[in-house]
Amino acid sequence: MNSQLSGRRVALTAALAALSVAVATFPSAAAPADKMTPDALVARHLESIGTAQARASVSTRIILGTSQVSILLPVKGQNRGRAVLFSEGEKSAFGMTFKNPEYPRDNVGYDGSRVTASQVTPGVRSPLGDFLYRRDFIFKEGLAGGTLSASWPLLNLSARGAKLEYAGTKKSDGRELHELRYTPRKGTDMSVSLFFETDTFRHVRSEYTKVVPARIGNRSYADNVQERESRYKLVERFSDFRQEGALTLPHIYKMELVIDTQDGTFQGEWLLTLDTFTFNEKIAPDSFNITAD
Secondary structure: OHHHHHHHHHHHHHHHHHHHHHHHHOOOOOOOHHHOOHHHHHHHHHHHHOOHHHHHOOOEEEEEEEEEEEEEEOOOEEEEEEEEEEEEOOEEEEEEEEOOOOOOEEEEEEOOOOEEEOOOEOOEOOHHHHHHHHOOHHHHOOOOOHHHOOOOHHHOHHHHOOEEEEEEEEEEOOEEEEEEEEEOOOOOOOEEEEEEEOOOOOEEEEEEEEEEOOOOOOOOHHHHOOOOOEEEEEEEEEEEEEEEOOEEEEEEEEEEEEEEEOOEEEEEEEEEEEEEEEEOOOOOHHHHOHHHO
16 A cells, blocks of 8 residues: 555656646746846847848838828917938938928938937927927937837947836736836936837837926015926827838827926827838938938
């Protein structure tokens, strides 16, 4: 009886050992959120764009489509026009034109040295153009336009020297997204977060935020109660991913800007629907300098 019981124990121990080996060696589809690292997230994200060979084969991008602007505050207005995005290496630019004499265009570019932006009237930029001009790191870091741009920093992180921090998952628009916090090598006074789908690892959202506390100085109480904090927020959204050549890229690009300060509130949206993608076509260097246009 004892020998039978001992034999059963040996067989059970062997079965459990075999099961442990099988579980340990069984491949996992994706790392759990609490085990995700910035390097792992970036690697999976790059695969969502295309193979390493496909990504390396594209040196320039010229993307055309339509544009629509919707101003929500302080007064409502809407207009339609054309849009273009083009990029090469660390240089990138976008342009939008509208059939509106008060807002005929919005162009911003980075020529590898400085960021320039068009003016809607002499000495005056649009709220979007002014925001990007003053926060020039968004273009200098290659963040503007996400994966639509050849300057996208995650394509060549070693050259950027940015600090990445995985912040877990966050629910946005009814779905869970991986959040990656991005800090440029030279720093910035804004918080930058990049968001990726948990299943495809496609980059679908970027957020740039800054909050300036209300100023409290040597003023009367009556004045101080009217002071309030200032908020700046730009959100880039990307959707409708489809294959263009050997790359999978978004065909809908939306920018949402909110500026809420003591002087008032501005809220606007720019929707770009992209339909023509051209790769590896030569781009004149001065095209990235908006003031040269």
